[in-house]
Amino acid sequence: MSTRERASRSLDKETVELLKTQYVLLAYPWGYGKVMTAGGKVILPQLDGHGPANGSFDPARLRKALALFRQLPQTARQPRVEDLPAEWRKAGYPTPPKGGLVLKLHGRAFGLDDGGKAHPFAGADGPMLDFFWMTEAEVKALVPPSPRKGDSFAMPNWFARRLRGYRMNTEALAGPLAGRVLSRHSEKTSTLTLSVEEVSAGEVHLGLHGSLPLRFAAWDVQNRRVPEGDYDCEFEFLGYLTYDRGKERFTRFDLVALGAVKRLGSFKRPKPEAGALTNGITFELSNGTVVESIPPYSLRNSQAQDYFSHEEP
């Protein structure tokens, strides 16, 4: 069980109630388990540890923080609006593009046997979650203006470009062997294709299929024999999209991508318990809630113009 799974399972009903009623919960990268006042005074420091540190939801720790909080004067517990940290107002995440689309992505590495059964891969750090943003223009470009059943066209290149930047491609596989996706595969190109499967007055049903080859370079690999990269993962895609013509938005965007990891040269990585090492990603529409408006990791760690760029490197 990964660290984050352990932390999640430590959340019982009573603790959930305590968190809901006694705390304001801030999902922001200021540390795990840090407790502070609205004015910024730290009551308990953040926990040490990589990832969602165990103890973030430890009921004894949460109660201790509450007891310390209640000992503070009223002015510290309920500061005036003008006394709140001004810099906090400037903090915050970018918001999803207006009229665009937010997809929720899950990623996981596992062993896949010939019968389709998944087996654990101890080298990975558990399931991953991220988001994929599209602008309004990008969304509209996916739907032909006069769709006819049987029409097909290439998925725009920006889709592959954007996905190559996703940390889940590497982190799901990584464990102790982190890597990066090369900006271009030296031998293969994407064959992702959208096909019009059904058209009615109200809806357009599209299918997505094809492959997206990614080449990875691992960090700190000794004795490399393949200077261009260390392993390949050619994702096979299959997907079902429904576009509501009246509302001018997608009502379904379900994709699955499966990629068998192929070693190049002398690069070695841990093996799953059984089957071939496989990286899987699912895509689906986000539910529009606050927590699903958190930007994609690769957007938060780069400039928006780079994330949304269509220029091939």
Place this chain on the structure above:
Amino acid sequence: MKRRLLSLGSATILAGLFLPLRAADERPQGKARLSPQTFKHFQQVIRTDYVFRWRCLPWEINPGEAAQKAAREGKPILTFGGHDGVPLGFE
């Protein structure tokens, strides 16, 4: 000799017939292959966020708004997220 040539020829024909198949076989087959029949199965294998109970909590994602809420309600703020991201987004 003639027999040997014949068998070499047969081998070449057989190789010609089967090589493309072998190349295609590099990808997973049957239930291990992504197809309309296995689509839901692989969705379930990969989507595992149901174990993350913290996703059901009423999170704020903007520090300024969290501070205003905490001041209004007289509550402390608990932060959740580190240098590796926020587990409600990137995990």
